[in-house]
Amino acid sequence: MKIAIFSESYLPYLNGVSISIRILHEELTRRGYEVWIYAPRFRGHQDSYPTVRRLPSFYTPFEPDYPIAWLFAPRLWREFRTLGFDVVHTHTPFFTGMAGASWARRLRIPLVSTYHTLYEEYLHYVPPIVPKSLVRRVLRWHLKRYYEGVDAVMTPSEIGAEVLRKYGIRKPITPIRNPVLPFPEVNKAEARTQLGVPDDVWMLLYVGRMAPEKNVSVLLKAMPHIVRGCPNARLWLGGSRTRLR
Template identity: 40%
Template sequence: MEPLRIAMFSDSALPILNGVSVSVDALVGELRNQGHSVHLYTARYPHYRDPDANTYRFRALETPISRGYPVAIPPFYRMLHKFRRQEYDVVHTHTPFVLGMVGLRWAESHGLPIVSTYHTLYDRYSHYFRLLPRRYIRFRIAKHTNFYYNHVDHVLTPSEASMKWLKRHSVSTPTTVVPTGIPRGPMLERAEMRQALGIPPDARILLYVGRLAQEKNLGVLLEAAAAVCREDPRARLWLVGDGPYRQECVDIVRRSGIGDRVRFVGFVPRAEVDRYYAAADLFVFSSITETQGLVVQEAMTHGLPAVVVAGGGAGASVVDGLNGFVVKNEAGELARTIQRVLRDEPLYSRLTEQAPRSVRDLGVPAMGERVLAVYRQVIRDQRESANADRFAWV
């Protein structure tokens, strides 16, 4: 088959570090490895220089509700001229907002098929719009979700949970579940990583990786960690990541009396996060707003069992008793399950053995193949529709 020319649009891309940017980066790299030409359109990030000549950056500004996430601003005419020169086969958007709308409009005006990935349960982020009632914001997000994803040719989503969420918003566009592929880095030696990070041999490290944000449900995690730390003097909680909820988390930890047992590691470059996975004992995740929970699967590739709060798609890859446990959104149950895993050595050994095996098939090449199949399908459907319209006039 002939290689494709693909235009990708995303409001979020590296160096911003989140599930969307990681997914986009992995997919772009895999498609290029397979010989396709991929051009990424995203927002300009301060002081960042792209190593990739096929990344196009729109002028952008940060707003009070998008700190750390610059938003593209018009006019877009110069970028439109660059887009037109490329003669793409398909457009793929990864966000439904500013650049998602640009990608949709440009695809429509150029007669190109368009695919969009639904990465995020956006109405769970309504608390960032502080000047308007939360119920109104959720209503507007639901309306936009319905509008946007019903105007593309095909929707991709990383989990069954997020596909159900789209159905709740009356999205009727054909939808395919394609889990985000996990980049396979080199396996790191646990003892070496623990020594490098200064972890005592008998410490039991509970690891969280992700943004420190209100929608991540961190209050439940910190309350559970306090209960675990009171029962087990070896337990420590490490939080890798940063965000607007950091100070609130610090305050909760201080009030809980476990300030010396919790480490706020802060932002860690993606290339170095694997060291923390390799050194930890158990992955803990409390967010109920994820469509997939990519960090859960990344942790499992390093043999980390996961204890995950039910809700959203974060627990989709967790099988109780095989590679971890999914628990109710309740601090007490989360703490009891963590304690059970840490105390029961045979159980813990079985979970650590099965965790990497359980995500073996979630590789980037498999993701690339499934996405390509969707691209070719929408291209074929558009050509058949055009031919049908042509014959209708005969």
Template identity: 35%
Template sequence: MNIGIFTNNYRPRLSGVAISIDTFSQEFRKLGHKVFIFAPSCPGHTETTGGVFRLSSIPAIYDKTLALPIPYSGKISREVLDLELDIIHSQHPFVMGQFAARLARRYKIPLVFTYHTLYEEYAHYIPFNEKIVRKMAIILSTSYANKCDLVITPSEGIKNLLRTRGVKAWVERIPTGIDLSKFNGIDPKTIRKSYNISNKTRILLYVGRLAKEKNLVFLIEAFKLVLKKVLDARLIMVGDGPLKKRLKNLAERLQIEKNIIFAGSLPQKEVYVHHLAADLFVFTSLTETQGLVLYEALASGTPVVTIEAVGTSEIITNGINGYLIREQVDEFSECVCDLLLNDRKRRRMSSAAKETAKGFSSTIQAQKMLSLYQELLNRKTKSINSSNHKVMVHG
């Protein structure tokens, strides 16, 4: 099978979408399929190489570090035809998503769309009336989904949400899987050495963008309360983003800056090492459709304390592999302290976390996706044969 994946963001920029693309692509290739990725160019990554086709791009007006592709290329259009793609899989409804849809229609290739994000939750990045932008994001993403032959959601909650919004297209849930083998042979002690953290000190870990939608002011305020009971705890925040300076200032104002480490963006292998070194993974976002980092935490055997939301409640079973908490600082900090101060409970949840992760292996999820691709192609063939039969009967 020849599979074309169209995305607005990709390596070297680290994001959940980029990780999802790489995870599925690697598994598809292991199973003998060909994968071609169409993504924006960026400094040092402008040429087609390794099955990645780069389109010209411009800096996003809301984030100059983000390259937005120019969704037109006669050269790429011709190459798509030459590649004889069986499936076009769009990762976004906007920009490259529109380009993917045009090519799918032009060459009569089935169009698949993964609904990665609650787009309306990012309306504050657009320099326009936020209420209007939120409404338009919902309308346009719903309209796009209805133009697709198959829509993939990473959680059942998002699948149900799309139905309530009027999506009539075929929708299936397939979360991004985790390559469990990547957690083998890693020595997490290197993290404590690199940050000069003693073996007795408890480590909390957050991985993700440092941005408004991740609700990180809440996390730091909760951590302030944690330190009243667990005096020498450390919070390591892996990732970067527009909120970094504000979060650092908040930590200084609360006089807890010495207990928070802003590690910045790291290679994925280093992220895995951090997961293994942590005693607890903390997550406070209210906008996640899946929360890929939660699967990574579970795969490393790290219990999770998170706010209850659409994407998180399908991953974390309260009291089993972590805690699902209401958005209340006191309650969140109490659950964190409960696990940090109770080694036996934390070890029990760690074992449960690993068991949970086994059901989300990247191999299993990739096989599910390929099965849907094949069913989509079978439906197309059946539809063509049916149309040809009608022509012969009435001809």
């Protein structure tokens, strides 16, 4: 089987979606499937996989590290229609996903899509000059229109499925958890020694983007209450910072 994956988020950009797609790509390839990735072009990045294709992209001042793909990519389209894909799997309802959906429909290829992100939780990234109520209405209209146009929808959790049903989407929605790599065994005593953490300290660890939508502030607000009950508790935060206050 030959599969085309379209995603706005992919390496070298690191987030949950790009990592899950990398794992999906590697595992499907290991099982004998032929997988091609279509994602926006990143400045200065060279892909190691020969089946990764980069759509022309542009950057905005609002998210200068996150490229946005152009819908117009005639060279890639000409190649795409000769490759004989069996299924197209989009991981975004926006520019790259819209290109994938359009190409799949034009060639009558089965189209499935994964709804990864609760986009209404990201409205704080909208410039203040734009009314959030307007963005919310347009977003809901677009999501319903996009996901009603695919053959099947997947979500990493039941919460995502519930959100799509509230939007009025009637297509089949199947919750399928994102793939996770097994954690390597860690010698806790050695790790504590390397970090300089005494044995009697109770360690709490958060690893991920430190952004408003990740609710890291909940952990910070909870720590005084935790410390009252467990004075030796300490919180470690690891990850990149994006607009965390």
